[in-house]
Amino acid sequence: MTSTTVSAPPSAGAPAPQGGPTATPRDPKRRKRILMAIGGALVAFVFVAPYLVMVLDSLRTSSDVKSTPPSFLPKVWQWDTYAQILGDERFLNWLKTSLIIATGSTVIVILVAIPAAFMTARHRFPGRGLFLLVVLVTQMFAPTSLVVGLYRQFFELNMINTYGALILTNAAFNLAFAIWILHGFFSSIPLEVEEAAALDGASRWQILRRVMLPLTLPGLVTATIFTFIAAWNEYVVALTLMIDDDKKPLTVGMRAYITGYEQHWDQLFAASVIAVVPVVILFAIIEKHLVGGLTAGSVK
Amino acid sequence: MSDSTTVTPDPAPAAGSGDHPSRMPSRTRRRRRAGRIGQVHPLVALLWLAPALALILGVVLYPAIKLFDASRGEYSITGLRKGDAGWDNYVNVLQHPDLGTVLRNTVVWVVAVVAITIVLSLALAQFLVKSFPGRRFVRWAVIIPWAASLVITSQLFVLLYDYNYGIINHVLLSLHVIGTPIDFLGDDSWTMFSMVVVGVFVSLPFTIFVFIAGLGAIPDDVMEAATVDGASPWQRYWNITLPLMRPALMIATVLNVIYVFNSFPIIYTLNDRNPGYAHDTTITFMYKLAFKSQEHDVGMSAAAGIFNVLLILVVVGIYLKIINWREETSR
Numbered sequence: 331m332t333s334t335t336v337s338a339p340p341s342a343g344a345p346a347p348q349g350g351p352t353a354t355p356r357d358p359k360r361r362k363r364i365l366m367a368i369g370g371a372l373v374a375f376v377f378v379a380p381y382l383v384m385v386l387d388s389l390r391t392s393s394d395v396k397s398t399p400p401s402f403l404p405k406v407w408q409w410d411t412y413a414q415i416l417g418d419e420r421f422l423n424w425l426k427t428s429l430i431i432a433t434g435s436t437v438i439v440i441l442v443a444i445p446a447a448f449m450t451a452r453h454r455f456p457g458r459g460l461f462l463l464v465v466l467v468t469q470m471f472a473p474t475s476l477v478v479g480l481y482r483q484f485f486e487l488n489m490i491n492t493y494g495a496l497i498l499t500n501a502a503f504n505l506a507f508a509i510w511i512l513h514g515f516f517s518s519i520p521l522e523v524e525e526a527a528a529l530d531g532a533s534r535w536q537i538l539r540r541v542m543l544p545l546t547l548p549g550l551v552t553a554t555i556f557t558f559i560a561a562w563n564e565y566v567v568a569l570t571l572m573i574d575d576d577k578k579p580l581t582v583g584m585r586a587y588i589t590g591y592e593q594h595w596d597q598l599f600a601a602s603v604i605a606v607v608p609v610v611i612l613f614a615i616i617e618k619h620l621v622g623g624l625t626a627g628s629v630k
Numbered sequence: 631m632s633d634s635t636t637v638t639p640d641p642a643p644a645a646g647s648g649d650h651p652s653r654m655p656s657r658t659r660r661r662r663r664a665g666r667i668g669q670v671h672p673l674v675a676l677l678w679l680a681p682a683l684a685l686i687l688g689v690v691l692y693p694a695i696k697l698f699d700a701s702r703g704e705y706s707i708t709g710l711r712k713g714d715a716g717w718d719n720y721v722n723v724l725q726h727p728d729l730g731t732v733l734r735n736t737v738v739w740v741v742a743v744v745a746i747t748i749v750l751s752l753a754l755a756q757f758l759v760k761s762f763p764g765r766r767f768v769r770w771a772v773i774i775p776w777a778a779s780l781v782i783t784s785q786l787f788v789l790l791y792d793y794n795y796g797i798i799n800h801v802l803l804s805l806h807v808i809g810t811p812i813d814f815l816g817d818d819s820w821t822m823f824s825m826v827v828v829g830v831f832v833s834l835p836f837t838i839f840v841f842i843a844g845l846g847a848i849p850d851d852v853m854e855a856a857t858v859d860g861a862s863p864w865q866r867y868w869n870i871t872l873p874l875m876r877p878a879l880m881i882a883t884v885l886n887v888i889y890v891f892n893s894f895p896i897i898y899t900l901n902d903r904n905p906g907y908a909h910d911t912t913i914t915f916m917y918k919l920a921f922k923s924q925e926h927d928v929g930m931s932a933a934a935g936i937f938n939v940l941l942i943l944v945v946v947g948i949y950l951k952i953i954n955w956r957e958e959t960s961r
Contacts (some may be wrong), residue, residue, distance in 0.1 A: 353768030366762035374764075376769035382788050383772055383797060386791070396795045433715040438685070446682035454668045454937065463950075467681075467689045470946045472892035474913055475938045476690070477918055478931050485709065486696075493887075502689035503732075505682060531721075563779035570921065581781050602786070606778045613777035614770045620839050623814045 381606065388412070388599035395595035411600045419600060423576040424583030428562055428605070430493050433580055435500035435561040436554055438509045442501070443553065448538050452524065462513075469506035473499055474566045491574050499571075500561035507551040507560075509532030516542060525616050550553035554618045555612045562609060611616045695941065700932035702749055707926045719933035726930075728915070736891070736911040738822060743829035744886045745931040747837050748879070750830065755841030755869075756792050784899035787828045791900075800856035815900055821909045828896050831887065837882050845871070846879025882950045888942065 387395050391405040397405075415421045427504060446465075450458055473480060480499060489495040519542060526538045543550070553619075565581050572578045575586065580601065587598040676683075704715040723729065758769060773784060790798050791814035799811040816825040846869060856866050872879075897914045907915055916938060920931030 336776045363762050366757075366760060367764050370762055370768040373757070374768045377771045377774055377835075381778065382784065383790060384782075393803050395789070396792075398794050402797075427733065436648060436854055442681040442685055445678040448726075449670075449675050451669045451677040452668065452674060455670050455672050457675070459736050461683075463678055464686060466950070467946060468686050470888055470949070471690060471939070472889075473756055474917075475935060475942060476693045476697055476894045477917065478700055478928065479693035479695070480689075480933045482700050482928075483693045498660075498685070498689050502685045505685055509682065524656050559777060563781075564782045565779065566917070581779050585781075585785075587809040598785070602782045606782060608772075608802050610770075610777045610781075615772050616910045617769060617773060620773075622651055 341517050358460055365442055384602055384606070388594055388596060392596045394593050395599070396593075400423040403584045408596060411596045412604075415600050415604075418597075420575065420583065420586065421597075424578055424601075425582045425604070427493065427572070427577060427583075428581070431496045431500060431568075432558050432561040434493065434497035435504065436557045437517050438497065438501040439504050440550065440554055440574060443505055443512055444538070444543070444550075445509035447509045448542060450509075450512045451516035452542075465506045465509050469510070470501070471503070473503045473564070476592050477570050482569060484571055490571055491577050493577075495571050496564075496568055496579070500557075502562055504557045504560050508557055511553045511556075512546060512549050515546040519545050519548075552616050555616050559609050559612060562605075614628050637863050648810060650954055666702045666920075688693050688898050697935050700928055703932075704926040705926075709926070709928055716928050717757070719929040720936075722927075722930050723933045723937065729909075730918075732907055732910050732912055734868045735822065735909060736913075739826065739897070739911050740890050742826045742885055743833060743890045744883060746826070746830045747833040747886060748883060751834055751841050751877075752836035752880070754834070754840045756871075758846045759842055763918050772838055775832045776833075780832060780895040781899060784828060784896045787824075788815065788900060788902070791824055803852075815903070818908065821901070821904070825896055825900050825909070827876055828900065829890060829893065832896070836889075840878055840882045840885075841875070846877075848874045870926055872888065880943065880952050884945065884952060887945055888949075891942065891945070911942070 367534075386402070386404060386608060389407050389409065391406055391408050393403050394401075446461075449455075469491075480495075484490055484492075484495040523541055523545070524537055528540045532540065562578075563581060568579050568582045572582060575583065582596055582599040584605070587601065588592040634734060668876070677864070701719050702715060702717070704712045704718070726732075731937065743812065758765065758772070790796050793799065793811050793813045793816065796811075798814070799808075802808045803811065814820050852870060852874075853866065856870055861869070874929050891911075892913060893911075894913050897911055898917070901909050901914070907918065910918065912934065916931050916934040919934055920926060920928050
């Protein structure tokens with residue numbers, strides 16, 4: 331479907347397969363691997379292509395973005411758009427908001443999820459199942475469905491246009507995921523580790539801090555990055571609660587580049603690149619954990 | 631997708647599990663100790679859970695109550711409460727002239743996106759578990775639509791789809807697939823299709839990774855035994871892989887239904903220029919009632935929101951049943 335955009339050489343996302351035509355046709359295994367590498371490059375291209383257009387469009391002049399017929403490569407490579415928006419106060423405000431909100435929510439989520447996950451994973455008490463059920467149900471609710479309620483709540487609390495409102499919302503709706511993933515990591519640590527520390531007279535808090543947390547570092551990294559990305563990309567609540575232009579996060583603010591009065595496509599796409607690239611890199615870092623962390627347990 | 635954050639209950643053998651095999655205790659000792667060390671007083675537990683509970687009650691449950699509250703009120707155009715409306719807002723939603731269209735759009739949107747996503751993801755996951763040069767890079771490429779903000783991706787597609795300047799029309803025209811450009815977002819017969827393409831595109835990464843995990847959980851010896859018995863690749867896939875993938879398929883389906891149902895930016899952005907509710911789903915319909923319609927009717931929007939919440943709760947109920955909630959937590 332999206333493969334309709336495939337027309338440039340399919341080498342964008344993946345490295346070119348080694349020694350394609352020189353491979354001996356008699357070696358079917360080798361041939362198969364080469365064919366698969368080419369298929370892989372095609373798949374990668376389909377997923378990368380739209381974002382490649384984004385990068386190329388950020389390097390065009392704004393009028394070139396909307397030219398007929400469109401060209402694949404910029405007519406003029408205009409590199410200073412990035413310098414332009416990085417010097418634009420509006421853009422810096424949006425970037426600041428995005429950073430404050432994503433960092434704030436992530437810190438809260440991690441601080442709140444650690445004790446909850448540790449308690450439910452390593453201890454038994456009445457109400458444990460109920461708590462986990464509540465967590466699971468909140469995970470099912472995107473803030474989207476509650477946006478009118480959130481708006482009423484923060485309207486009454488006089489928190490429209492505040493970082494706090496967005497930080498709290500992002501923290502609350504990403505908490506469930508962090509609890510689940512940390513719960514999984516805590517559960518996987520052998521009891522002896524904890525027992526040994528307990529015999530040495532460590533308190534529950536010391537056990538958590540000195541023994542458990544260092545062992546769950548991969549889980550912490552995954553939960554941190556996931557929360558950060560989710561908060562960074564959040565849109566609906568920010569669109570609703572942040573009315574002042576200088577308080578908007580990037581996702582909402584950059585819409586101002588395209589209005590009825592001004593159309594700065596180059597700036598819109600440069601801003602998009604700046605918003606997307608760091609997140610893709612963060613995601614690639616935890617790629618290995620995605621497979622294990624996301625679904626283990628459900629897939630027996 | 632803030633919606634992209636997902637995990638299924640009890641991901642017990644997560645990545646850290648393999649790290650300390652040498653410290654596994656003898657079974658008897660572990661069982662004896664486990665009973666003692668694990669029990670805590672509920673009040674102590676509550677202390678540790680309090681911050682999480684406060685956040686959930688304050689910013690998930692309370693807005694839900696506020697939503698219900700708002701659905702029973704009458705609001706001025708500026709959002710001030712004028713009085714009680716009883717169930718009027720609910721009646722107004724149910725009698726809204728566009729409700730039929732919106733519901734039909736929602737069903738088409740959810741079913742089409744989820745079904746196409748699942749089928750394509752099964753094939754792509756099957757491919758991505760094989761080893762070939764550059765697989766790592768392909769997996770990274772597949773992640774991109776998941777990591778990128780949905781609004782940005784949607785905005786990008788608005789331009790890709792453009793009637794005059796869009797690269798998709800340009801390519802189709804130069805390949806002589808079409809004679810005249812297609813108005814992907816303006817032509818009523820194309821709009822839903824164009825939105826579904828974007829919906830599938832952004833849902834693929836998560837689903838592919840769920841299936842990669844599912845395929846990884848299938849024991850090699852089962853496959854080998856089937857191969858030795860002379861089963862064809864298709865037979866192996868149909869009789870072994872798919873049945874063993876059942877849990878992953880269920881999870882992927884239900885979670886995708888929830889995400890796609892809740893999906894806002896794609897429909898909102900791709901539909902930006904179209905007036906009315908012709909291509910809206912229940913989620914964007916609800917939003918527009920309060921924030922974009924002539925009436926700015928907070929009460930009616932809240933009532934629509936309650937309907938959305940109820941719909942999700944039904945899906946959650948099915949989800950819990952599928953994953954066998956009680957069994958999972960008592961382990």
